[in-house]
Amino acid sequence: MTLQSITATSSDGTLLKPGFADPVFDAQAVFRAALLATAYPGRVIPLDRSFVAPRPFSPATAALCLTLMDFETPAWLDRQTASSEASAWLRFHCGLPLIEETATARFAVVTDALNMPRLFEFHSGEIEYPDRSTTLLIQVKSFTEGPVTTWSGPGIKDNTTGAIDGLPFWFWSDWDLNSEFYPRGIDVIFSCGNALMGLPRTIKVEA
């Protein structure tokens, strides 16, 4: 069984890029990285797997999508992602139902963070089922060269600093509002190159 040999074309005839070389072990390795990223927020968690990602995805963004998404998770894509080859790639490899509404999405994929919707436009879960909220995957330019912020909360011993580059100016003030809803609220996993950084709803960030 060699899944590498499967090829497929999108509706406009271009060749789709393959998914994981090994769907079982690659997904497991990427999930462990996502688990570490969520458990230890603010740390840069590198992936030890790599493959050719469809534009405009970085390898980490693409790997995370393959690992977490399937036909059960309605997903919203930002305009840059929806209008690129990544959209057809996600539909083929994840069987992903793509939706227009941010407010009902289980996942939202953002590659153009500067033009993303405000955080309160996503689903923050229900009071009795706060786990039904949107998980945002945001691809950013850098984990080290942006404005320095101080993070604290579960998973962080005392506090830590993050320096995520390429977020809109309102992001951290919106994040403050997000924590007001707790236990409701959205969760974020940032990706950059071939690494992940988690930002669950419990984390307080001081800009």
Added chain:
Amino acid sequence: MTTTAAQVHKEDGYNFAYLDEQTKRMIRRSLLKALSIPGYQVPFGGREMPLAYGWGTGGIQVTASVIGPDDVLKVIDQGADDTTNAVSIRRFFQTVCDVSVTESTAEATVVQTRHRVPETPLKEGQVLVYQVPRPEPLSRMEPRETETRKMHAYAEYGAMQVTLYEDVAHFGRIAKTYDYPAIVNGRHLMSPSPIPKFDNPKMENNPAIQLFGAGREKRIYAVPPYTSVRSLDFDDHPFEVQTWKGSCALCGSTTSYLDEMITDDRGSRMFVCSDTDFCNTRQAEAASAPDDKAAGEDA
């Protein structure tokens, strides 16, 4: 190039770690949400496992979704590596994912446990998976899930406090000794699974990732590393753990959780560590230490 799952498991007809990939994805999504809301019980589509409910089906599904070919697995049942439940679960994972196993807490990357937290402190990156029979701490007071959901939603935990107070009124102390309720991250009331209350303080600010799986009730919850876990108590009846007058009869430990063993039919008994790895390690150290000491005295 690593070997592929298909190559490893060509013969036996199971996917790596038994569960199919869609099930693993669903459980993995639940695990991430569980870590994002510490102590909140995330419902998940629990699958039927080749073990009966009550034998750790929830923990097994969590472990199966987390474990990879490079992991080292330790399974304990009441602290022991060699009891029925631990042996059968360890054998299950050896069969379905060829994973290496260990009895050493320090060497393990994934520890599945029934009703104990290992005595050896855990490290960052280690995953501790608890088997949970009854995930809902409020179910004894309020059997309706529609109601307990609301109680969690609005942090209405007075009923739990009243139950503990009834103990104080009847017995003069909080009589609960295991499955002792705790508030996680200052918000959610959580059942720590039937671990002795002795282990509750170990859950707080633990560097490892603690995941809880309840197979029958189909709930997953988690305590992230470095998270507050406050055992419920009263100002005039503070939370206390069990203590023993003696020490372990085998290794002499005065700090570990001791089990009472009946040694004959005339009532003789001894107390030994419930954590076999901890006890064996200390015995091995003690066996080599007296020689050093003797050598030191000679010189």
